[in-house]
Amino acid sequence: MQISVKRIDKTAILELKGSIDLSSSPAVRKILLHELRESRTPRVILNLEKVKYIDSSGVASLVEGLRASRDIGSRLLLFGLSPIVREVLQLSRLLKIFEIYENEQQALSA
């Protein structure tokens, strides 16, 4: 799993690459919660275009990020969901809970 951060004004775009499972979800959780709770970034966007697998621990990290963003009044947005990632969020009944966009431009404009 590789994670890179791009900043545009008050937005942080986290690009995740690889599989998010028990071996990598702690790193995703750490960087996401740091961005929200410590840096208090007003808008965090997750680029999931290159995520080929996500398990329940990865979904739990996203939910924790969502809750942290609501606690501090910021926004957490997702884009670039592959059918596999979309299927898992659907299975968890979370598709309507997250703000989900097709691409980076749409997420930035939202």
Add this chain to the structure above:
Amino acid sequence: MNIDLLLKLEFPSNPELLCAVRGAMERLTERMGFSESECRSVTRAVDEAVTNIIRHAYRGQPNHPIVLTCYRLPKAVGSELAQGMEIVLEDQGDPPDPGRLRGRSLDEIKPGGLGLHYIRESMDVVEFSSSGGTNQLRLVRCLRPENTIRDS
């Protein structure tokens, strides 16, 4: 050797090995003739089951044994004859907490407790048992009528 045996993997409870387990399950389910979505589904169930063993039975400790065995069906499943795959996972960790095995409502938006839900959604049979210090999880996924098992 059991003639229904398809695959047997023995590996340590190291999260870094989950990708190897997923890779093996993807290939095996493809070979068995499951549809693309069924392959993902069975692979996900096994991944989540192994994750639960690592996290809960072995409390995150990385060097404890896990045995994954896959059998080809048809064979008798209860009183019926099923076609598909039986997967048995064994560990020597803490037995599962019965309360946790009930799962949780998805109406609550909170992290955790999703793995068992994925397993139950993906498999036709999910059975836990614990005896003589060994925990066993038995999973069965039947082939749907439109799919057939390929000859090996």
